[in-house]
């Protein structure tokens with residue numbers, strides 16, 4: 001996998017040393033908070049409700065066992081023994097002390113990790129399909145391109161003060177698992193005449209004005225990628241609104257100017273930039289690609305099938321995805337045990353994951369935007385052993401893609417911007433569906449919860465989206481239906497008035513019961529049923545009183 | 552008609568620890584809201600906030616939060632402020648850990 005070059009390593013160390021000095025100067029009073037805040041945000045350090053929070057980048061969600069062990073060590077030594085994996089494929093520590101943060105950053109640098117540029121109006125951590133390099137449906141591994149984008153955007157002089165933050169997502173598969181249509185730029189690998197290139201999508205985003213990205217180029221040859229992306233960012237840097245932070249994202253620029261005008265300006269800029277790229281970027285890409293070369297695959301005879309327990313079978317059914325090699329499998333490890341906090345892993349669990357990656361997984365781990373951990377390459381013969389180890393660590397919950405595999409942002413349990421809590425809602429929904437023993441029958445269902453309009457929990461693209469609000473000093477939860485974050489991306493529709501904290505779980509249960517009654521067959525998913533029938537029957541289930549009043 | 556002033560406390564986060572703190576009548580920062588100064592007057596509230604802002608080497612992000620007089624001293628009114636007196640609801644971390 002990719003390793004830092006010497007330049008990167010020196011750069012990261014340098015930043016840690018600088019930050020150490022800045023923390024000292026803040027603590028002794030020579031820096032004010034106004035001066036210090038941008039510096040700490042550049043180093044991934046936020047102040048939340050109860051404590052500081054350190055957000056550590058995991059570029060394109062890929063890490064090795066040594067890095068995972070170091071994350072565990074940091075959690076134990078300087079935090080409360082756990083970490084929170086987020087929808088941006090990073091890890092957050094919720095309880096660091098200001099004085100300890102430089103040491104934490106040094107410990108990260110020891111394993112080639114950092115917290116740089118996970119904040120500020122810059123190009124953020126590039127996110128990629130969590131099954132990259134492993135998925136059976138993939139055209140090519142998107143991570144070399146993600147890494148090229150990372151190197152190009154890190155400290156790019158022109159793009160340190162964009163109108164607003166800028167997020168890029170990339171997938172190498174036609175099946176979009178990276179929510180490319182809800183990013184400032186989305187890149188979806190496609191083929192034309194046998195040549196791989198990209199469908200380029202621009203102006204997607206969630207937040208208070210959710211928008212599905214528009215296609216700006218149906219096919220971009222691979223070698224034109226950097227100049228073309230640079231052209232987009234540069235047009236945005238010029239046109240993006242700096243007068244109003246709520247109108248500053250590129251989605252608004254695209255909305256206000258129209259995709260035709262943006263496209264024309266981008267093409268003009270691209271024509272200027274293209275010749276300036278001498279091909280060095282392609283040489284660099286070739287070097288990066290060599291570092292992402294697939295492992296030397298184990299070949300071994302499949303063992304005799306062990307006596308299969310129902311638990312193992314169910315786990316295989318839900319948590320295993322087809323690998324590009326028939327004798328391997330992709331294992332998704334659920335961080336959504338029923339009733340637990342979505343995305344949290346204890347230090348002990350992180351070590352188990354590191355051990356499994358080392359022994360059975362070619363030393364590779366991934367973090368998914370759905371807040372789970374992936375072992376991307378496991379030989380099928382090793383699946384029973386992997387399952388047994390996961391089970392012993394409380395990591396074998398068989399619920400990937402099901403009702404209890406909920407995305408939830410930290411909400412008002414941690415986040416200073418929150419208007420309501422989201423974690424307890426996720427915990428209660430998962431516990432309820434577990435008690436009903438219905439989730440396998442319900443099948444694929446994506447429930448996503450955000451604790452405020454910023455939509456970090458992706459509620460707009462949940463089949464069932466839940467948004468926590470403050471209604472006159474009381475937590476209130478609004479439901480949206482029919483959202484979709486894949487290649488058929490859709491923003492969910494608001495179902496109606498919100499629900500109090502003690503009404504939201506029964507409301508979700510009514511929706512799901514209605515779906516089970518309405519579906520055309522056992523194979524029609526919640527989303528398909530919703531698309532066939534529309535909002536009305538679900539609304540009737542959500543608000544039975546309204547129906548009886550109208551009758 | 553003038554609206555009745557909702558009493559306030561001055562609150563912030565501790566610079567080094569990040570923990571929630573409140574301003575007391577004798578200019579200390581306490582970790583317990585019951586020990587905070589309950590300010591009943593708008594003008595005084597502004598003055599106390601100015602004082603807090605001058606404490607930038609000790610606390611971060613001071614603001615005035617609505618509060619009421621409870622049995623043990625000042626108590627929060629809004630649920631956000633109530634959470635700040637305890638900690639998160641998914642683990643017994645934060646203030647509730649040592650309470």
Ligand code: HEM
Nearest residue numbers: 046086087088205206207208249409410415417454455456
């Ligand atoms: C202290 C914690 C956090 C703060 C202050 C914060 C702040 C924000 C803000 C202000 C936005 C809206 C940006 C805009 O529309 O211009 C946003 C969007 C977003 N945040 Fe967070 N966030 C936090 C935690 C998280 C976490 C934990 C995750 C992942 C689980 C996350 C993932 C996202 C995502 C995916 C968006 C996407 C919306 C978009 O870009 O359109 N954030 N965040």
Ligand code: SF4
Nearest residue numbers: 409415418451452456
């Ligand atoms: S959606 Fe709101 S509450 Fe949730 S993490 Fe983002 S900013 Fe915080």
